[in-house]
Amino acid sequence: MSVYAYDQIDRDMLADRAAEFRGQVTRRLAGDLSEDQFKPLRLMNGLYLQLHAYMLRVAIPYGALDGRQLRALAEISREFDKGYGHFTTRTNIQFHWIRLKDAPDILDRLAAVDLHAIQTSGNCIRNVTADPYAGATAEEVDDPRVWSEAIRQWSTFHPEFTYLPRKFKIAVTGSAKDRTAARSHDIGLKLTRNRDGQLGFEVMVGGGMGRTPYLGPTIREFLPARSLLSYLTAILRVYNRLGRRDNIYKARIKILVAATGAEDFGRQVEAEWAALDQAAIDLPDLELARIRTAFGVVPFEALPARSTAFEAARAADPAFARFARNNLAPHKRPGYAIVNISLKAPGETPGDATAEQMEAVAGLAERYGQDDIRVTHAQNLVLPHVKLDDLPVVFAELQRHGLATPNLDLVTDIIACPGLDYCALANARAIPIAQDIARRFETPDRAEAIGELKIKISGCINACGHHHVGHIGILGVDKKGEEFYQLSLGGSGAEDASLAAILGPALPADQVAPAVEALVDAYLGLRSDASERFLDTYRRLGPAPFKEAVYADADQA
Amino acid sequence: MPTLIRLEDGAFVEAADPFTAVADDMPVPAEGAVVLPLARFEAEGAGLLDEGRPVGVLLQPDEAVEGLAYDLPRLALVALAFPKFRDGRAYSSAALLRSRLGFAGEIRAVGDVLREQARDMARCGFDAFVPSDGSGAADWTAAAGRYRHVYQTAADHRAPAFVERESE
Ligand code: SF4
Numbered sequence: 001m002s003v004y005a006y007d008q009i010d011r012d013m014l015a016d017r018a019a020e021f022r023g024q025v026t027r028r029l030a031g032d033l034s035e036d037q038f039k040p041l042r043l044m045n046g047l048y049l050q051l052h053a054y055m056l057r058v059a060i061p062y063g064a065l066d067g068r069q070l071r072a073l074a075e076i077s078r079e080f081d082k083g084y085g086h087f088t089t090r091t092n093i094q095f096h097w098i099r100l101k102d103a104p105d106i107l108d109r110l111a112a113v114d115l116h117a118i119q120t121s122g123n124c125i126r127n128v129t130a131d132p133y134a135g136a137t138a139e140e141v142d143d144p145r146v147w148s149e150a151i152r153q154w155s156t157f158h159p160e161f162t163y164l165p166r167k168f169k170i171a172v173t174g175s176a177k178d179r180t181a182a183r184s185h186d187i188g189l190k191l192t193r194n195r196d197g198q199l200g201f202e203v204m205v206g207g208g209m210g211r212t213p214y215l216g217p218t219i220r221e222f223l224p225a226r227s228l229l230s231y232l233t234a235i236l237r238v239y240n241r242l243g244r245r246d247n248i249y250k251a252r253i254k255i256l257v258a259a260t261g262a263e264d265f266g267r268q269v270e271a272e273w274a275a276l277d278q279a280a281i282d283l284p285d286l287e288l289a290r291i292r293t294a295f296g297v298v299p300f301e302a303l304p305a306r307s308t309a310f311e312a313a314r315a316a317d318p319a320f321a322r323f324a325r326n327n328l329a330p331h332k333r334p335g336y337a338i339v340n341i342s343l344k345a346p347g348e349t350p351g352d353a354t355a356e357q358m359e360a361v362a363g364l365a366e367r368y369g370q371d372d373i374r375v376t377h378a379q380n381l382v383l384p385h386v387k388l389d390d391l392p393v394v395f396a397e398l399q400r401h402g403l404a405t406p407n408l409d410l411v412t413d414i415i416a417c418p419g420l421d422y423c424a425l426a427n428a429r430a431i432p433i434a435q436d437i438a439r440r441f442e443t444p445d446r447a448e449a450i451g452e453l454k455i456k457i458s459g460c461i462n463a464c465g466h467h468h469v470g471h472i473g474i475l476g477v478d479k480k481g482e483e484f485y486q487l488s489l490g491g492s493g494a495e496d497a498s499l500a501a502i503l504g505p506a507l508p509a510d511q512v513a514p515a516v517e518a519l520v521d522a523y524l525g526l527r528s529d530a531s532e533r534f535l536d537t538y539r540r541l542g543p544a545p546f547k548e549a550v551y552a553d554a555d556q557a
Numbered sequence: 558m559p560t561l562i563r564l565e566d567g568a569f570v571e572a573a574d575p576f577t578a579v580a581d582d583m584p585v586p587a588e589g590a591v592v593l594p595l596a597r598f599e600a601e602g603a604g605l606l607d608e609g610r611p612v613g614v615l616l617q618p619d620e621a622v623e624g625l626a627y628d629l630p631r632l633a634l635v636a637l638a639f640p641k642f643r644d645g646r647a648y649s650s651a652a653l654l655r656s657r658l659g660f661a662g663e664i665r666a667v668g669d670v671l672r673e674q675a676r677d678m679a680r681c682g683f684d685a686f687v688p689s690d691g692s693g694a695a696d697w698t699a700a701a702g703r704y705r706h707v708y709q710t711a712a713d714h715r716a717p718a719f720v721e722r723e724s725e
Contacts (some may be wrong), residue, residue, distance in 0.1 A: 007722070156708050159709075159711050161640070164645060240645055
């Protein structure tokens with residue numbers, strides 16, 4: 001057991017939803033519902049009409065899956081799509097080639113493995129983002145999945161918060177090192193302990209991307225953990241009542257918080273919270289304990305910190321050594337590691353995985369990884385609990401399936417939204433730009449020498465590729481019908497969060513990869529030593545030398 | 558007499574509506590029950606109540622229910638407007654009327670009111686509905702009854718999952 005084990009109530013919920021949707025699709029196919037009437041209904045089930053076909057977005061609650069669930073996703077992609085799926089920056093998975101008549105069957109298949117498409121679209125509370133290293137990292141104060149599951153249940157079909165001014169995203173991190181981009185969410189929650197050792201949350205509200213990016217300010221330094229749901233209710237109620245509804249671009253909570261001022265907004269939330277019947281909303285301790293128990297206990301073995309098999313393989317195989325250097329993270333237990341599986345092989349679409357790859361990962365998780373798989377907002381996968389002893393075998397298997405790209409957080413580990421290839425809102429393509437850049441840095445030695453460098457690409461101002469928080473952010477813009485790209489530098493979605501600043505005039509598509517190369521070359525010449533990341537050099541020196549590198553180059557071209 | 562859908566003891570039924578909705582520019586009828594926009598109620602409500610007539614107030618989504626707190630005990634109903642079904646402010650208004658202001662009278666949904674909203678509306682405390690999609694009581698019964706459980710506490714006092722689990 002590795003994911004939250006559904007009980008009969010949780011299962012009934014999904015079954016009832018699937019049955020309801022089947023009825024709605026039947027009415028649509030029979031012509032009893034017009035597309036106009038059907039649209040809000042299908043959107044509540046994550047079914048979008050895109051350029052070429054229907055797209056179905058399936059929720060992966062807080063990015064956690066077990067092997068059985070990943071296999072089911074693989075099967076769905078094979079049977080109903082083109083044999084692959086796309087993992088998104090929201091840690092969901094999208095199928096881009098769905099037929100309407102198949103959608104009810106797909107929901108049934110999902111429900112059979114406790115998955116669903118509930119609240120993956122619409123102006124409601126969306127899937128929660130949690131630390132992909134939850135339960136595995138020694139850094140963590142408490143397991144964010146327990147709280148994420150509490151939020152999942154509370155927010156599912158919440159009668160008061162289903163028609164918010166705009167979509168609403170919550171992130172939960174259990175560690176000071178933030179892998180969720182908490183300050184870029186509508187609400188960011190950071191688990192922490194106060195001086196008395198009591199568990200609670202730092203509450204950040206009003207972060208977001210889009211055309212007006214904000215980092216969410218903290219409105220409460222310490223909220224006792226058991227008051228989480230009543231406090232969220234208070235925030236959502238204030239937002240539901242006061243958030244703007246006259247302009248879609250000003251409807252996110254970040255605009256309300258910025259206009260009200262974080263302090264005043266915080267006071268309004270506190271006043272609402274004080275007036276709420278908190279006891280009726282907050283989960284009783286017993287229920288919290290039940291949820292915690294339903295995640296099961298990982299049967300860790302007592303192992304030595306050093307593994308001979310691992311050390312031998314590292315010495316013998318440079319490819320394995322490189323993978324170990326770049327894609328492993330320390331585990332809280334001796335003899336174990338956290339394995340990052342990059343979905344950014346050179347030339348591939350960032351975040352795509354084929355059915356065979358999904359099955360391979362499922363198999364590895366089942367055999368070597370406590371049946372536990374995570375999806376990250378960087379569109380990669382994680383096996384959180386693998387024994388060092390098993391790593392050589394796991395690596396070989398990953399290699400066999402094209403899943404051993406050793407580039408975590410390196411220049412080729414690029415986040416890109418679907419862009420013009422799939423998305424009706426796009427100004428420009430994102431995927432080919434990512435592929436162009438990745439090809440330029442294909443040589444692993446070079447990528448590794450450059451070190452941590454996070455490139456994020458969005459095909460339009462909606463910023464699904466999180467370009468505002470890229471060390472290098474790339475935004476597709478439309479210039480008189482042509483695809484152009486605006487470069488920004490200096491953003492971060494981690495605990496040192498910052499927003500990227502525009503570097504200069506937008507570039508045509510074929511000059512983007514050369515510009516990135518020029519930026520990287522400039523950085524390599526400027527950094528004080530190899531431990532200074534691109535982001536640090538930029539922060540130390542400012543934009544001038546980088547500007548020169550790109551635009552001097554562009555003039556010659 | 559026009560009809561509406563009422564939620565009575567957990568059942569949706571069609572019923573006659575004795576109230577006349579008085580628009581901003583319309584004179585108050587000489588007798589009978591009326592629903593007034595907030596501004597009209599503030600100007601003319603006291604007189605009508607003194608005559609012993611049943612009076613309700615229509616609130617737009619940006620009109621805070623707290624403003625009615627003092628008058629609630631005398632009101633027969635509060636009507637909450639949905640200019641568009643996607644405008645969800647009235648759900649909070651209804652929830653506050655029931656759970657904070659203790660209003661036990663009728664809460665009526667008017668405007669862009671669709672059967673798909675039946676469950677959320679009922680859960681937030683609405684108990685009368687003037688649908689705009691031609692749906693009847695049977696449609697509302699079906700739409701509201703599709704789910705066997707709820708996850709959270711709301712104004713309808715249905716036992717949420719965590720309470721159901723406690724008693725298992
Ligand atoms: S950023 Fe724009 S182009 Fe990219 S997925 Fe979002 S809406 Fe589509």
